[in-house]
Amino acid sequence: APGELRELLLSKIADVPDYPKPGVMFKDITPLLADPAAFGALTDALAGLCEQHGADKVVGLEARGFILAAPVAVRAGLGFVPVRKAGKLPGTTLGQSYELEYGSAEIEMHADALSPGERVLVIDDVLATGGTADASLQLIRRAGAEVAGVAVLMELGFLAGRRRLEPGLKGAPLEAL
Numbered sequence: 176a177p178g179e180l181r182e183l184l185l186s187k188i189a190d191v192p193d194y195p196k197p198g199v200m201f202k203d204i205t206p207l208l209a210d211p212a213a214f215g216a217l218t219d220a221l222a223g224l225c226e227q228h229g230a231d232k233v234v235g236l237e238a239r240g241f242i243l244a245a246p247v248a249v250r251a252g253l254g255f256v257p258v259r260k261a262g263k264l265p266g267t268t269l270g271q272s273y274e275l276e277y278g279s280a281e282i283e284m285h286a287d288a289l290s291p292g293e294r295v296l297v298i299d300d301v302l303a304t305g306g307t308a309d310a311s312l313q314l315i316r317r318a319g320a321e322v323a324g325v326a327v328l329m330e331l332g333f334l335a336g337r338r339r340l341e342p343g344l345k346g347a348p349l350e351a352l
């Protein structure tokens with residue numbers, strides 16, 4: 176049941192106060208990754224979302240998004256595509272910069288990683304301000320592919336990432352487990 180999955184996942188996410196800086200409560204997913212029952216249940220649930228939303232490919236967002244998305248892609252029988260921080264991919268890339276609280280960041284994807292019309296599910300561990308996920312949606316659309324949805328383990332509601340992401344979703348679902 177969804178409520179049971181939620182409780183299992185919550186029980187395996189550790190709150191680390193004042194990391195990486197004072198006043199920030201870090202959500203540590205390493206206990207979840209170390210527990211095969213919990214990691215397996217999360218992988219199954221995310222693979223189920225791939226099927227539910229008709230995904231043809233899975234995009235993972237560096238770095239913790241890779242850990243969650245790769246087994247989902249295998250489980251769902253779909254290809255995995257990494258969206259990386261700028262400067263890490265060897266081929267021709269599409270880049271997208273986005274605003275942070277102070278300054279900006281840039282992510283990249285191989286330009287030929289997606290085919291026109293393909294439906295893509297984006298997977299990450301945390302939706303915080305939504306900047307990273309929103310930039311990934313722009314990359315997917317610029318590659319000519321379609322957004323099947325965004326799925327995250329956790330949504331930090333107080334940071335209003337859902338609101339920032341809404342225009343870029345264009346009606347596609349945002350699922351937070």
Ligand code: PRP
Binds near residue numbers: 301302
């Ligand atoms: C974290 C997290 C998401 C992103 C969410 O990644 O894993 O990718 O930030 O933040 P946002 O919604 O405000 O964009 P981080 O940049 O810390 O990288 P990492 O996964 O490589 O540690």
